[in-house]
Amino acid sequence: MSELVKYSTRDGVAIITVDNPPVNALSTGVPAGILAALKTAEADATVQAVVLAAAGKTFIAGADINDFLNVVAGKAELPVLHPLLHALEDSRKPVVAAIHGMALGGGMEVAMACHYRVAVPDAQVGQPECKLGLIPGAGGTQRLPRLIGPLKAAELCAMGDPIPAPEAVQLGAVDQIIQGNLVDGAVAFAKSIANRPAHKTRELTAKLAGNHSAGFAALREQVRKAKRNLNAPQVAIDAVELSTTLSFAKGIEKEAELFKQCLRATEAQALIHAFFGDRTVAKIPDVPKDTQAFPVRNIAIIGAGTMGGGIAMAFANVGIPVRIKDTQEALDRCLANARRNYENSVKRGRYTKEVMEQRMSLITPQTSYDGFDHVDMIIEAAYESMPLKRQIYSELDKIARVDCVLATNTSTLDINEIAVATGRPQMVIGLHFFSPANAMRLVEIVRGSATSKEVIATAMAVAKALKKVGVLVRNGFGFVGNRMMFPYMYEAQFVVEEGATPEEVDRALAHFGMAMGIFSVDDLGGLDVAARIREEQHQFDKPGLRKPLASDKLVALGRLGQKAGKGWYLYDENRKQTPDLEVVALIRKTAAEAHIPQRTFTEAEIIERTLYGLINEGARILEDGTALRAVDIDVIYLNGYGFPAYRGGPMFYADTVGLKKIYDKICEFREQHGARWEPAPLLKRLAEQGKTFASFDAEKAAHA
Ligand code: 3H9
16 A cells, blocks of 8 residues: 555454554645555445544654645745545545544544544543644544534633543543554444444534623633633634534635744744754754663652752652661751642642552661662752762762762753762763752753763753753753843843832843743842852952942842842842832932933843843854754753743744844944944854854754
């Protein structure tokens, strides 16, 4: 038949099997292959019914997302699935979709065009297109409401989360759960319904009846809050609502129009960039996929502070036993925090009390190194002090197995200096978790100059096992994320010293889409922590370099941020933040004493002054190889720093603005504000050549 679609028959039932690894996407050749197989089944008089199944780990996971990039680049036409879907629906022989793994997007749309859907109990179905800035584009917004009702359909299309097969049965999207072998069960099911008249989903109308306008209005509001600043989820609701007023044919036409509008918007391109970015970061040119990773079946942590405790929970959450060492007092606090955290999740219905107890039982607190000689990985999460870390590592060197991976959770210290405190620097790596480590998705994986490829492969595998995204970076102050944050944070402080308020700056950043404004971030991290780093790193020692002034004054007043109840803002006992006129007065006084001219700022100016500094540092990081690719920087900022996914990350955002425009603005800032705004050489080069950071990545990949 075709390499991508296999055909066989059994007991009068044709079995069409999509076989397009890894996820059976509807790539070129797949829809045509299914259609050809269907024709064969229809022409075969011995066939009474058809089963549409898929090989490998999943049913069809959707359209091939690469095709969309080609469409936007003008290299391909949009794939049209309707002829296949109509053929399935119009087939004279009943067609049963047999679902395992996931039926997503176009995969669910294919399944809904079949006359019946059966699934294994742990299968999931959904329309996740809005997570890519899209809406279902092959009838999903018109068939799903006919199966499960318009409001539920709109909710699924707008939220994008898949639902388990048993729930899909209750809603009417799946007809039967198959226990045991799926294809056997599907064939038996197909035989049982072979002589019954089959419904065409597009002709169903019963569930569309009634007035749903109040429900749609409420859903729009709910989605507006849950999917802040996103357009596609709202468009998905619009498209589903059309199913209640338009014929199926007209609804499909309108859906196609809306789909195309979404596809051409920056939102879709940014979210597709983020989707592939999450997967690209796993590809490390000099660490091939088949590099042997060390198994990590159990771990130990040194330090039961906020980070150590969060890391312990992250491992316990995925069933990996953890020993955690500290003083009894610190351990008691850590375990109490973990329990409180888990109890909150139980209260919210995320999991049962039994799951919580099982996770707690995986964390073993201890004040000694007992058992550290058995574990596969030791993560040191001690206070940020080089002498302390060096001492810990020299102790570990005597205890840990030779094949034990030694990871440090430092966010500022030199991995190489830590590594040489052991006789095995090749086993040492940085695992920079972000707080709260049990919840935040990002781990910067820091390779030292001696770190072995096997240890890198192990760290990447551990991040994946923790359901986090691990991004490999090189050693160097602040690695990638924090190094870029400093120019961003200081520029924000200069802007307030020139006349804006912290609230105005944070509001502009919130409107841009940042999860938190930079002053709120500074309050969360602690102004004293930032001040210590400023001191230790001699960040402003260079003569002529402008130094932020107000932050030191706040520290001197004990305004250390959230933990002190006051920093750039005031905080109540629930950590609710309010602006503080005293802070604004202090900033104005400081500026007057330093003769800093005052002015007002537009939101656009605030964004340029703050984020262009961050992007400029990103360009330096790319050029000096601290990050492997621009997309790695984007993934770091999307997953660890609250950068809005619909802008694709700072480097992707820079490409959408245009590097020439950013470069010109930075040159203008250099004229106005001096050498700290020196444009990064790579930015200059790319801007002059009319190129993008994405093209830089592509050229690098081509030469790898
Ligand atoms: C759509 O269907 C629009 C329709 O309405 C019709 C319009 C006309 N295409 O995630 P993994 C790759 S929109 C191309 O690591 P997992 C992925 O890049 C689509 N490639 O595996 C990776 O490649 P590599 C709606 C895809 O087991 C490899 O497969 N569907 C696609 O952790 C393995 O992926 C979605 O949004 C694709 N559709 O998770 C579903 N999907 O190895 C998107 C995956 O080179 N996919 N790849 O890095 C997923 O959510 C997850 O991949 C899935 C498996 C849950 C299926």
